[in-house]
Amino acid sequence: MTPSTAAALRRLDLGYFIRPAEETGGPQPRVEPALAYLVAHERGLLLFDTGIGAVDPETEAHYRPRRRSLQAALAAAGVGLADISVVVNCHLHFDHCGGNPLLPGTPIVVQDVELATARNGGYTIDELVDFPGAAYERLTGEAEIWPGVRIIPTPGHTEGHQSLVVGRPDGTVVLAGQAHDSASHHASDHLARHAALDGAAHPLPPYTPWLDRLAAFDPRRVYFAHDASVWEPATGDPLGHAEPGRGS
Secondary structure (H helix, E strand, C coil): CCCCCCCEEEEEEEEEEEECHHHHCCCCCEEEEEEEEEEEECCEEEEECCCCCCCCHHHHHHHCCEECCHHHHHHHCCCCHHHEEEEECCCCCCCCCCCHHHCCCCEEEEEHHHHHHHHCCCCCCHHHHCCCCCEEEEECCCEEEECCEEEEECCCCCCCCEEEEECCCCCCEEECCCCCCCHHHHHHHHHHHHHHHCCCCCCCCCCCCCHHHHHCCCCCEEECCCCCCCECCCCCCCCCCCCCCCCC
16 A cells, blocks of 8 residues: 555544443443544545534433543644544444534545445434535445545444555554454454464454455554554564554
């Protein structure tokens, strides 16, 4: 992948929510950040996700979100809403597209199946999807939207989930969104893939098949929407094998 002229990548803290115990797979609730990412490129500023939107009282009580405004997060990065050239949402759940209505007329890049599912109802907060000035650019599959900036479908959390791959001179960066909930989950899948490629005896844990596509870009860092940890391959390993525990 040809490196882009992306000069900077900045993570934006847009608050947090409390995932209840019945959704964590464990006995305790878990506090999860809501993270967005700002990519500077010669074409402009790309915003990957926009934070936690307003929800109905039942959802509010269920997740107990604490929001940081998108305007405040952007101001801390030295930019404003008017400076954003394009929005990419990994998917359209309320904790990823909450700031979209603040950006009328700004192109919002989503997978066609994601937008169709969101518009079918019972999936997200309708007002966060179709609002005055909403300007969607729908994709069907993979696409290079700017030189060196490529969208890769990473279904699983939702059918239309997508991640962003940014080629940089210091190595490719992946903004994974919620393709994996955490860096450790990504690391586990990464190791499962390599165990399969190495011909390890079965049984083996399954891994998400789109990891094969992401691996082709030899990512040096992977960032997530709900985990502040960053996955990196083991230093000096040409195959990118992750050491146990390295992803967390």
